[in-house]
Amino acid sequence: MSTLQRIVRESRENTGRQQRPESESGALLKDEQWEAKGMLEASDVPPRPGFVQRWIRTVDGDGRPDSRNLMRAAQRGWRPRPMSAIPKGSHAPAIKLDGTDVVGVPGMVLMERPEEVADRQRQANRSLAQRQLAAVREDVFRVRDPAGRDLGAVDQRRSSSVSTGRPAPMPAEEDGNI
Secondary structure (H helix, E strand, O other), X not given: OOHHHHHHHHHHHHHOOOOOOEOOOOOEOOOOOOOOOOOOOOOOOOOOOOEEEEEEEOEOOOOXXXXXXXXXXXXXXXXXXXXXXXXXXXXXXXXEEOOEEEEEEOOEEEEEEXXXXXXXXXXXXXXXXXXXXXXXHOOOOEEEOOOOOEEEEOOOOOOOOOOOOOOOOXXXXXXXXX
């Protein structure tokens, strides 16, 4: 038995964990499913009651600090989730942001905002989308009277001509035939 196998065995005996079923080759059995957890999985850090949360980028694609994105998020009511707001027993990655310990990973920070703010923004987004759809339905090339009755399409008659320099000379007439 190798030293590594002995350490693993002793570790399992000391922690009281059950050994995972393995095939003879040491691979997982067929009926076991492996799931990749996202690097930004926040299921260990559920949102606080009355808040919604999301990950916000703090570094742009070139590795430079993205203060514009953070400022935009702050203007929309997002605030970094402080480590002090994490319940006991939960695990969350911590980083320093402006000298404060917050939940985050390099390049991303977990931010939260009250549900009321999120609901107001959702309603504003919905209203904007409805106004945009209504504008598309209103054909700008139709004439309507003040009561909203359709008076038909706008009559648009346009013409254009292009000229450059002098007109081309006409071919010389021979024998009067053209």
